[in-house]
Amino acid sequence: MALRRTWAVALFGVDGVLVEIEADVRKGGLPSLQLLGLPDTALQESKNRVRAAVQNCREDWPASCVTLALSPAALPKAGTSYDLALACAVLAGAELVPPHRLAGTVLFGELALDGRIRPVNGLLPALLTARKEGMRRAIVPAEGLAEAHLVEGIEVLGATHLREVVAWLRELGELARYPPPMDEPPAEPAPDLADVLGQPEARWALEVAAAGGHHLLMVGPPGTGKTMLAKRLCGLLPELSGQEALEVTAIRSVAGDLTGSATLVRTPPFVAPHSSLSIPALVGGGTGLARPGAVSRAHRGVLLLDEACELGPKRLEALRTALEEGEVRLARRDGTLRYPARFQLVLATNPCPCAPARDLDCQCPPQVRRRYLGKLSGPLLDRVDLRVRMRPITAMTVHSGAEPESTAVVRDRVARARAAARERWSEHGWQTNTEVPGPVLRREFALPDQVTGLLDRGLEVGAITARGADRCLRVAWTLADLDGKERPDAEHVAAALEFRDRRAA
Known part of the structure; x- marks a missing residue:
């Protein structure tokens, strides 16, 4: 013994x-x-x-x-x-x-x-x-x-x-060294952006979100394509790098989502929980040691919160730390855990409880509309870079002669914009514009006063916060990358400010 x-x-x-x-x-x-x-x-x-x-x-x-x-x-x-x-x-x-x-x-x-x-x-x-x-x-x-x-x-x-x-x-036998050969299931084809009718502003916002890694809010009546657009965002994103794929696969392993024929997850995940989910299901939780939630399952991918106003303020406010820091820290009885949660948030909501096809047909009193959209608090909206109003689908948009662009065409533009951003920030280790800290944009990559004049005016009158100004600068750099410009100009800053127009919410 x-x-x-x-x-x-x-x-x-x-x-x-x-x-x-x-x-x-x-x-x-x-x-x-x-x-x-x-x-x-x-x-x-x-x-x-x-x-x-x-x-x-x-x-x-x-x-x-x-x-x-x-x-x-x-x-x-x-x-x-x-x-x-x-x-x-x-x-x-x-x-x-x-x-x-x-x-x-x-x-x-x-x-x-x-x-x-x-x-x-x-x-x-x-x-x-x-x-x-x-x-x-x-x-x-x-x-x-x-x-x-x-x-x-x-x-x-x-x-x-x-x-x-x-x-x-006992050296009397050997153990298996290689997994048995298995045929990998064919990858499901990504939904095509050409399926979405009309909505030029929303399609442009989706492209900007994909190019810069920005968060997006879509407000509009039911049936206008909010969910369809959100599901097509992953198709515009590039494949995950080796390190990113390991991070995503590790989270799936902890959650028990990997099958016996496990392979590295190369495509950005898409997570769309039901509006009835609990706070632990959203950010992670459980007794003893906490389990990963939806925000961690969407790491390096897209988290869609459909009918966002139905979630309630408590669930929505729980997202704020994850949006800012890219991870969640869960303190439980047996210890504090850290789960990565660097995802792109897409919020989709109706403009009011009755949600008519046209604003003229709305029967909600003004205070009801304000209370409904008020569930999206100011601090949460301040962290959402892009806000867009959805147009009602009309016969003119359905039967227009213009052929909508496919996912492949838009993905090429997104890839070029991301490549420009990656080359620009390579010395710092950042991949997208949304990862760049505000102080770096204001000091090392400061824009001329004539370019940021509109932004300064917005800060003066209180139209945007300091955090909102930093996010406007990030969006402006993304718009410049999509246009093939080395630096943003005044038009790019103005367009970034327009994306933050509170009337879109």
Whole structure:
């Protein structure tokens, strides 16, 4: 009997901590099993799962005092991904398997009572943590091999049963190294912008939003194409870079949204929750350790809040920190988690509760209209760069001879504008105009007074705030990129101010 150790990973959001599992198996004394290190209920129950799995694999469970300690001891541990590491630690401590292969190996997997190894969530971010901490090898559930192989720089082995891992430790067998070949499902074609009839102002606002990464508000009666336009925004955005794809895939892994044939998510995600969702479902939450919400699932993509005024002020105000900082920090009983949430927000709403096709037919009193749109508070609207009014669809727009532009045509212009912005900000590490801090735009890239004169006038009369002025400058740079200009001129600043016209809301 000896003191042996194995390794696992504790996940806190998309961040992980390497956990050392020590097994002390002592000779003599009453048979017992103690689990130390602040385990939660699911992990505390692993004592019974591990014992049953080991015995059902026809291995001897030590008839002595077994102590399992998870370090760092003051860090709360949650979930069932520790089962395989606990079982191997006990077998090594009881000298039933040699310990040399466990050195530098991190283990993941939930054990069934018969020894089968079940998949666990969060495999991708956990392996990224293991690689960062210098671990050489990982043993994962066979169903998670495809996801695990997304992480380079660490040897990944897959197992379906505890017996396979025991045989590998005894050098009597090998574990799977590669996922079985699977045909990737064909990517669904993105909705085409040519399907949207009319709405030239809204289409232009959507193009500007895609080119600069700006947030967008669309106000108009039902049936004018607000949702259709929002669904077509992802088709205008470029594919995710390697680092961005890893971030998005890691969030899906933590949320349990990856399938067995996991591949890197290359397309920007589109998330459109129902208006009845709760605040935890929107920004993340839950008991114990919080789970990612809609804002994190939309990271590096688009979050559409349709019928935004129906959400209510509390849900909408919960977005403010995420819009400003690009992440959410959730404080719960077991700790504070950080989830990335750098998304493009698209708000769509009716102008009033009755929402007639024409404003002339509205039967709502003025105070009712103000109360309805008042749910979109000033501080929230101040963070939305583009606001546009939707036109009612008329026979003239439907039957006009002009052929609407397709997604491919608009995407080319967006790509050129993004390339210009990326080259301009490359020394600072920013990708889009919306990421540039206001002080940088006002100092290092300051525009002449004759260009920003209208903006200064708006600040004087209180038409916009200082934050709103910074956002106008970002939109002006995007408009200049779309026009192929090196710097914005007065017309670009004026157009950016027009996009912030409060009458559009």
